Amino acid sequence: MTTVDTPVPATGGRSPVRGWLAVLAVTLGIFSLMTSELLPVGLLTPVGAALDVSEGTAGLMVTVPGLVAAVSAPVVTVATGHLDRRVVLVILIGLMGLANLASAFATGFAVVLAARFLIGVSVGGFWSVAGGIALRLVPAEHVPRATAVIFGGVETASVLGVPTGTVIGDLSGWRTAFATVGVLGLIALACMLFLMPKVPAERTVSFAELPRVLKGDAGVRAGIAITFLVITGHFLAYTFVRPILQDDGIGDHMIGALLLTFGIAGITGNFIAGALVAERLRQTVMGIAVVLTVAMTLLALVDTDAVTAGAVLILWGLGYGAVPVTFQTWILDAAPEATEAASSLYVSTFNLSIALGALFGGFAVDGLAVTSVLWIGAALAVLALLVPVALGRQERDHDSG
Structure with missing residues (x-):
């Protein structure tokens, strides 16, 4: 996870409680992002049937964001090197939320793929910046645990996000599943806006x-x-x-x-x-x-x-x-x-x-x-x-x- 932050712990005057709330906000963001990337795994058949594409073609919903994220991880980090890291994370999570809502209302597969492209940008950029963000949010002695919690968002999304999204899709339709993840991303955006301090860029x-x-x-x-x-x-x-x-x-x-x-x-x-x-x-x-x-x-x-x-x-x-x-x-x-x-x-x-x-x-x-x-x-x-x-x-x- 390429980080733009120097290894400087959070300022001594900052409340550890506020820092941990910020960590949880970032964790919610990365959970919603990774769930969004992998959500189509459990929904290939209904999405393909609704938009008249084969299951193999529907698999592009996973391929496209993965390819884009692989490129955007270093590119977004370097390109936004002088911006406040909170601003970068908020923009990226907002982009993901809107892209999922667009998927939920899509009438054709091309619209879904365009939205999945934007999700790839969000996933790669967010993960690369968030990887070292705990260092800037909590006191030094809390950094290992805070980092583990943030990466726990990746893990939890990988093993629970897809099944939960599949259950939602089975009960209420695949469009509802996409919309739910989009709304979750917007909730994470609000949490980061209110709970995260400013995190000025230091180096790339x-x-x-x-x-x-x-x-x-x-x-x-x-x-x-x-x-x-x-x-x-x-x-x-x-x-x-x-x-x-x-x-x-x-x-x-x-x-x-x-x-x-x-x-x-x-x-x-x-x-x-x-x-x-x-x-x-x-x-x-x-x-x-x-x-x-x-x-x-x-x-x-x-x-x-x-x-x-x-x-x-x-x-x-x-x-x-x-x-x-x-x-x-x-x-x-x-x-x-x-x-x-x-x-x-x-x-x-x-x-x-x-x-x-x-x-x-x-x-x-x-x-x-x-x-x-x-x-x-x-x-x-x-x-x-x-x-x-x-x-x-x-x-x-x-x-x-």
Whole structure:
């Protein structure tokens, strides 16, 4: 998460309570943004049917914002380098809210894609700026916890935002789901306006730092490769989990509940990984790859009903829920002297992988079969498993040499 802020803690005179309220406002903003980016995962079928496009084409609703966010993360940060960070965050969250409301009233798929483009700008820019904002809001001793809370917004959106949006869509229609997220973003905007102090820009991370970090550290390169493989594989399959479940004969009324089960398992996976990464980081990364491989393979092989599908989605959720905290920790540990530049690469890779997963998953669904995305996703997870193995071998060769 490329940050424009210097590592200066919040001023001693500022109320910790006011600072924490500001942190919660930012967390609500990033939760609504990430939920917005991933919301179409649970709504592909009804949106495609309503706007007369195939499920593969509807997957562009995930591809477009992911691609745009991958670019906008560094670009927005550098372009707004002299603006108050509160102003930047407010503008970006407002843009997201209006874009979702436009989607809710869209009469054609082109309007939805234009709105999804604007959401990509918002997601990339907001995440990159918000990544280091806790440093400016709370006293120094509270910064680690405040940062964890903000990133918890990303995690919670990933594992709970989509299922909740799907449930809303099933009960009241997909337009209501988009409108709900848009209104949530506008509520976050109001909270930031009233609860955040001014946060003047201090400095920016230059574009020149990014290739230097990637070229100079094998650990960063490995972390970026693992992120690319796991996130691409996950979203290649998970974007189309609704039609996969429908092909197994599971009714629409059950899919929202199953995705909510996935989300609850994901929160559990996050806590499990949080307890493991300090001492067993590499093993946790490899465990994630194994769990995701097994889950996708089982869903492809087993003729599921609601119970067996729920069991597989619990396993899948445990694996994916562990991803953000584990991969972010890997990147920060690999580049302790260049955390801002390394994290910006991680944000761009994460969002690019979401986009590519949804894009190529759409090609596979339209050109092969719905279940093909599970096999491809599992194959990418297996490749991710090999990266830390290769890195360990390289480190041993270096030490022995």
